[in-house]
Amino acid sequence: MSAQHIEHKEPLLRLAKRDDIARPKAWAIRAAAILLALVTGGLIILALGHSPIEVYGSMIGGSLSKGRALRETVKKAIPLLGTALAIAPAFKMKFWNIGAEGQILAGAIAASYFALFWAERLPKTVLLVVMAAAAVIAGGLWGLIPAAFKARWGTNETLFTLMLNYIVLGFVKYLQAGPWGPDLNPNGYPKIPMFAEAALLPKALGVHIGWILVLALTVLMFVYLNYSKHGYEIAVVGESVRTAQYAGMDVPAIVRRTMFLSGGIAGLMGFLQVSGASGSLTENTAGGIGFTAITVAWLAKLDPFVMIAIAALLAVLEKGADTIQTIYTIPASAAEMLTGIILFFMLGCEFFINYRVILRGKGARK
Amino acid sequence: MNKRILSAAVAATLALGLTACGGGSDKPAASDAPANSSAPSAGIAKEDLKIGFVHIGDESDMGYTYNMVQGAKEMQKNLGISDDQIVTKYNVTEDDACADALNELMDAGCNVIFATSFGFGDYVTAAARENPDVQFCHATGTQAHTAGLDNLHNCFASIYEGRYLAGIAAGMKAKEIGNPKLGYVGAYPYAEVISGYTAFYLGAKSVCPEATMDVIYTNTWNDASLESQTAQALIDRGCGVISQHSDSTGPATTAEANGAFQVGYNADMTTAAPGASLLSSRIDWGVYFTEAVQDLIDGTPIPQDWCKGYADGAVALTPLNEAIAAEGTQDAIAAAEAALKDGTLEVFKADLKGVNADGEEVDLSQGFQESDVADGQTSAPYFNYIVEGITEVSAQ
Numbered sequence: 001m002s003a004q005h006i007e008h009k010e011p012l013l014r015l016a017k018r019d020d021i022a023r024p025k026a027w028a029i030r031a032a033a034i035l036l037a038l039v040t041g042g043l044i045i046l047a048l049g050h051s052p053i054e055v056y057g058s059m060i061g062g063s064l065s066k067g068r069a070l071r072e073t074v075k076k077a078i079p080l081l082g083t084a085l086a087i088a089p090a091f092k093m094k095f096w097n098i099g100a101e102g103q104i105l106a107g108a109i110a111a112s113y114f115a116l117f118w119a120e121r122l123p124k125t126v127l128l129v130v131m132a133a134a135a136v137i138a139g140g141l142w143g144l145i146p147a148a149f150k151a152r153w154g155t156n157e158t159l160f161t162l163m164l165n166y167i168v169l170g171f172v173k174y175l176q177a178g179p180w181g182p183d184l185n186p187n188g189y190p191k192i193p194m195f196a197e198a199a200l201l202p203k204a205l206g207v208h209i210g211w212i213l214v215l216a217l218t219v220l221m222f223v224y225l226n227y228s229k230h231g232y233e234i235a236v237v238g239e240s241v242r243t244a245q246y247a248g249m250d251v252p253a254i255v256r257r258t259m260f261l262s263g264g265i266a267g268l269m270g271f272l273q274v275s276g277a278s279g280s281l282t283e284n285t286a287g288g289i290g291f292t293a294i295t296v297a298w299l300a301k302l303d304p305f306v307m308i309a310i311a312a313l314l315a316v317l318e319k320g321a322d323t324i325q326t327i328y329t330i331p332a333s334a335a336e337m338l339t340g341i342i343l344f345f346m347l348g349c350e351f352f353i354n355y356r357v358i359l360r361g362k363g364a365r366k
Numbered sequence: 367m368n369k370r371i372l373s374a375a376v377a378a379t380l381a382l383g384l385t386a387c388g389g390g391s392d393k394p395a396a397s398d399a400p401a402n403s404s405a406p407s408a409g410i411a412k413e414d415l416k417i418g419f420v421h422i423g424d425e426s427d428m429g430y431t432y433n434m435v436q437g438a439k440e441m442q443k444n445l446g447i448s449d450d451q452i453v454t455k456y457n458v459t460e461d462d463a464c465a466d467a468l469n470e471l472m473d474a475g476c477n478v479i480f481a482t483s484f485g486f487g488d489y490v491t492a493a494a495r496e497n498p499d500v501q502f503c504h505a506t507g508t509q510a511h512t513a514g515l516d517n518l519h520n521c522f523a524s525i526y527e528g529r530y531l532a533g534i535a536a537g538m539k540a541k542e543i544g545n546p547k548l549g550y551v552g553a554y555p556y557a558e559v560i561s562g563y564t565a566f567y568l569g570a571k572s573v574c575p576e577a578t579m580d581v582i583y584t585n586t587w588n589d590a591s592l593e594s595q596t597a598q599a600l601i602d603r604g605c606g607v608i609s610q611h612s613d614s615t616g617p618a619t620t621a622e623a624n625g626a627f628q629v630g631y632n633a634d635m636t637t638a639a640p641g642a643s644l645l646s647s648r649i650d651w652g653v654y655f656t657e658a659v660q661d662l663i664d665g666t667p668i669p670q671d672w673c674k675g676y677a678d679g680a681v682a683l684t685p686l687n688e689a690i691a692a693e694g695t696q697d698a699i700a701a702a703e704a705a706l707k708d709g710t711l712e713v714f715k716a717d718l719k720g721v722n723a724d725g726e727e728v729d730l731s732q733g734f735q736e737s738d739v740a741d742g743q744t745s746a747p748y749f750n751y752i753v754e755g756i757t758e759v760s761a762q
Contacts, residue, residue: 068473072466177585188556188723188750190585191460194488278462280488285461325456326470332424332457 015355026353033349037342044337050328059338062323063316069323071206075277077315078207079104079269082214083293084300084307085221086265089258090143092225092302094238097259099146099161100266101290105168106142107135107267108274109175112192112281115199115274116180124198131199132271139267140260142168147259151252165290172283180281192281201276208276215308217265222304234258266290299346317342409665410477412445417452417659418471420464422483423588423613424456430588430613431456433632434482434505437651444656445663460485468493472500478662480505480655483587484558484746494518501668503658505651506558510670511744519668521654522745524675526565526736527706528647530713531676531683533569534702535644535695536607536629541574542692543627548579549605551596551617553587555723555758559611561736561747564720565713566609566629567756573698580605582759588613594620601626603759607644618643627690634684644691646684653680673737673745676706720751727751 042052063073083100090097111131119127146160175181181190201208225231233254236244244251269289274281292314300306321335419438423431438452453474455467464486471479472493478501481490487507494502494515503519504510510520540546548570550563563581571577580603582596593616600608601624609629610617615638621628622642628635630646654672661668674680686696705711714734721727728734728751737747752758 068469072469173585182556182723189484190554190556191485280461282459282461284459284463326453326474329454331426 010360012360014358014360016358018354018356021353029349029353030346033345033352034342037345040345041338041341044334044341045330048328048330048334050330055324055328055330058324058327059320060316062327063319069319073312073315073319074207074211076318077311078210078214079273079277079289080293080296080314081307081311082210082217082269082272083266083289084296084311085214085217085304086262086269087293087297088221088262088302088304088307089225089231089234090262091297092238093234093255093258095147095150095255095259095262096158097143097146097161097262098158098294099143099164099290100262100293101286101288102161102165102168103139103142103263103266104270104273104286104290105165105172106263107139107270108281108285109168109172109270110134110138110267111271112180112195112274115195116184116193119196119198122198127198128201128275131275132268135267135271136264137267139270140264143259143261143263143266144256147256151255169283169286172281172285175281176283194280195275199275200279201272208272210272210276213268213272218304218308225302225304230254230257295343295347299350314339314343410662412447412663415447415451415478415659415662416474416476417447418468418474418476418479419452419454420458420467420471420479420481420483420486421454421456422458422460422485427588427590427613428615428635428638429630429632431482433648434651436633437649437653437655438480440650440652441655441659444652445659447659458483458486462489464489465493468502472497477501478503478659480658482506485587491515491518501658501662503654503668505654506746508744508746516667519658519670519672520745521658521672522737522747523649523651523654523680524673524737525647525649525681526561526713526747526749527676528649528681528683529562529565530569530572531699531702531706532609532629532645532647533566533571534573534698535686535691536566536609536627537570537572537574537577538692538695538698539627539644539690540570540577540607543606545604545606546574546576546578547603547605548577549597549600549603549608550579550581551593551600551608551610551612552581552583553611554585555583557748557750558746559583560752561749562611562631563609564749564751564753564756567753568713568716568718569702570607571716571755572702577755579756580759581756584612586612590614590616593617597621597628598624599759615639630684636684636687640687641690643687644695645686648682648684650680650682653678671743671745676703714749716753718753718755720753722751728753 045052045055062069064070087097087100111134114127114131114134122130142164146157146164149155149160150157176192177190180192182188184193185191201210204212233249237251237254241251273285296307296310296314299310317339321339324330325332325335421431421434425432425435453471453476458464458467460483468479468489480503482505484506487504487509490502490504491509491513494517498517501517503521505521507520510518536548540548552559552563567579580600582599584592584596586592593612593614597608597617597620607627608617608621610631615635618628618630618635618639622639626642627644628639628642629644632648633646635643635646653674658668702711712733714730714736716730718730719727730753734749736749737743737745
């Protein structure tokens with residue numbers, strides 16, 4: 001085979017890993033992606049017979065106007081940010097926790113137990129603290145299960161955590177249709193009753209105090225990941241398990257500890273959802289937050305402070321989609337498509353930031 | 367490295383997928399219309415009315431929510447209300463999304479809000495308590511009776527009359543195909559659903575005495591694919607004619623695909639399944655919506671509980687699918703209709719006994735008076751006994 005022959009075999013397109021993309025260039029790619037997403041979404045809006053500028057304007061107005069709109073957007077952002085924070089340590093360790101959804105629900109169930117059966121026996125503050133603690137422990141244990149299996153038998157955590165989601169969801173449905181539903185509702189309707197006043201989180205500036213909690217958590221997580229011994233161990237395990245072992249780290253213990261933390265924070269978000277946002281436990285309590293939070297964590301490159309911006313952006317998109325659905329009577333699914341398109345482009349552009357596409361003949365031969 | 371990319375892809379796909387399916391919750395950019403007018407006793411000028419709706423689904427279900435939207439249009443036509451006076455929230459789940467939706471509708475300046483799914487009850491009552499100037503009408507609900515709020519109202523129709531008549535079409539067909547086993551896709555095991563399928567069964571049994579019925583619950587009001595699967599399970603269990611208390615046309619199209627027959631609810635489903643759907647019973651919500659909004663204009667109080675039936679046009683049947691209905695169906699229905707009107711026919715009267723989840727028994731040979739508002743009862747049905755001949759198949 002001659003060198004000439006190989007030359008002919010060069011593919012039309014090939015990819016090369018970028019090692020050192022300049023920051024401005026990376027941001028230019030991101031800006032282009034968002035612009036393209038807006039244009040693509042705009043075409044769909046046009047096809048639906050509306051003006052893209054007006055519709056996008058309503059999305060912003062409907063989610064960021066002072067008062068109720070803004071409060072609701074914040075309410076949506078709280079669990080997204082909190083769950084992204086929960087996922088961060090696990091992802092940094094390259095433990096792919098796709099199970100935050102289930103960990104949220106596990107925490108929510110534990111908190112709901114105390115809300116439903118202990119509300120009259122405990123003073124409000126104690127009750128709320130007990131609910132929060134129960135949620136952290138339940139979520140943590142639910143996260144610990146796949147970690148223990150991975151540490152002991154090397155099971156695949158992606159599938160394991162994913163499947164555990166459906167088990168808790170099934171359990172919530174069982175509670176709803178059985179012991180916590182008809183039996184507690186005077187009319188026998190299969191829905192878990194609303195919590196008593198004592199089990200509801202107080203509000204600050206019109207939104208349940210969970211927002212203060214997650215902001216504090218953001219700072220704590222930043223410090224934990226970057227300036228603590230645990231954070232360092234997580235980073236080393238994430239980079240190379242062998243290095244960690246060589247350095248004398250107890251890798252299985254680190255994996256278990258980190259997943260308990262990850263699940264525990266997700267569980268805490270479950271508590272915020274039932275006690276702050278909805279006032280009851282339903283099968284929509286997690287409502288996909290555990291998965292959307294992965295997008296938040298990933299787009300933020302696991303940086304807790306960037307997560308605030310991304311969670312806010314997604315909350316704006318979600319709230320805005322609801323708004324335009326009402327104002328323009330755009331079908332709900334079409335409004336959500338717009339959100340999907342923006343996310344698709346945002347995630348997709350990370351590919352072009354990490355890789356260079358080289359056309360045939362353009363690649364400089366070294 | 368490959369693993370990282372793969373995982374990112376998995377995560378991204380999941381995230382995208384789930385975001386796309388995420389339940390909608392909220393609302394319109396608030397118009398800065400002034401807060402709602404004063405107490406209803408003053409009456410509200412027609413042009414100043416703003417009417418909100420909160421629905422659990424959207425029109426595409428071609429069933430429950432579609433029927434509600436038809437009712438709203440009928441009310442608009444009857445009273446001359448323009449489209450921009452109507453604000454509608456679709457696909458609102460029975461959780462805090464409902465509270466959000468109610469808030470947004472009030473922000474948009476609604477004087478009256480119709481919430482149309484049972485599970486909205488707690489949120490509607492809470493909103494009514496906090497906003498005494500806005501009228502809340504909760505369809506199928508039960509809380510107005512006990513909440514003691516002037517601005518909270520419940521409404522329902524005597525749909526059991528329609529169910530009974532539709533049951534006759536099912537019974538005639540069952541007799542014709544020689545398969546007396548009926549099937550029923552039920553939403554939840556509670557009174558509204560049980561009352562409906564018992565009436566349906568009694569109607570079928572009145573023309574096909576050997577009829578029996580299997581009921582499978584979906585534990586949701588609106589999930590087209592689950593409703594289809596449940597219908598399939600019933601057909602696989604040997605049911606030849608099925609009916610439903612669920613929101614979509616899923617059972618109708620599944621029946622069609624299996625050569626079975628179906629009786630629908632809330633909307634004419636013969637377009638979706640021309641070879642299977644015999645007819646549907648439906649509530650004509652236009653009657654209530656019109657009366658309630660008219661009350662608001664006149665300044666008369668909206669009744670706390672409202673329940674009307676066949677005689678008032680609040681319950682109706684969609685046209686019989688003559689091409690596939692058993693011979694004599696129309697006459698049998700007409701006879702029962704006449705008997706209902708002159709009072710010789712009582713729906714819940716049969717030589718059957720039943721028992722409810724609390725172990726209480728009922729003997730239908732004495733008859734049973736379902737939701738009688740005039741008698742101070744709730745508008746929502748409360749017959750919750752499982753009678754002989756009906757089998758609740760435990761959920762999948």
